[in-house]
Amino acid sequence: MNDTDAELYEQVHLGEKQALEKIYDRYEKLLFSLSYKITGQKELAEEVVQEVFIKLWTKKGIYSASKGKFSSWLMTMTRNTSIDQLRKRKEIPSDFEYGEIPSENPSVENLVEWKEEGSMLRQAISELGAEQQKMVDLFYFKGLSQQHIADEFDIPLGTVKGRIRLALKHLKKMVPQTNVKGGK
Incomplete structure (x- = not known):
């Protein structure tokens, strides 16, 4: 079974x-x-x-x-x-x-899904503003905390949170089938 x-x-x-x-x-x-x-x-x-x-x-x-x-x-x-x-x-x-x-050797189904989702997500991210792209990259793909990003760019924490929130809002509209989640 x-x-x-x-x-x-x-x-x-x-x-x-x-x-x-x-x-x-x-x-x-x-x-x-x-x-x-x-x-x-x-x-x-x-x-x-x-x-x-x-x-x-x-x-x-x-x-x-x-x-x-x-x-x-x-x-x-x-x-x-x-x-x-x-x-x-x-x-x-x-x-x-x-x-x-x-x-490693994932299944063909997983490879296709991975490539399609990655391609759609990269395309959607490329349509964001430069600052939003940078915030998404650092927070989601480099794993930095929002506070670390704020400190690194010498900007208020609220600004970082706002940029990430707006970026996610745009990504959800552009790629509705992708499970894009916000951070805290």
Whole structure:
């Protein structure tokens, strides 16, 4: 039986270890590849993948089908966990780029989806003003905090928050199927 991701997710939340194992088998390589791309460290990428699955098992990560695909949610959780780990170690890579394909062997479906979403998002971001592009890049793709951005550019924190909020508002209009979320 080929369970859907949503069915497996529900089984995990009911305490079914086999469902977690199936999700792990299905996504471990892709999540490791993404985390390795962000962290540049094999051991740290392995820790991130382990932490993501612990969050999934302990219900710290809550998925809602109404907000998008399970695989996209899982990759977002992996991205955020990778950046969190780098922040803890104060090792945010300066060359981290969005929309790049992971180096491992993801499925053809994931490659196509990744490329299409990355292409649409890059196009939408390129249509933003220069200041909004910079804020989105630093906050979402380089992992800097809004306070750090404000300090680095010697501008008020409220200005940074406003630019990011406006950028996200524009991105949501330009790319409605992408799960663009605001930060705090």
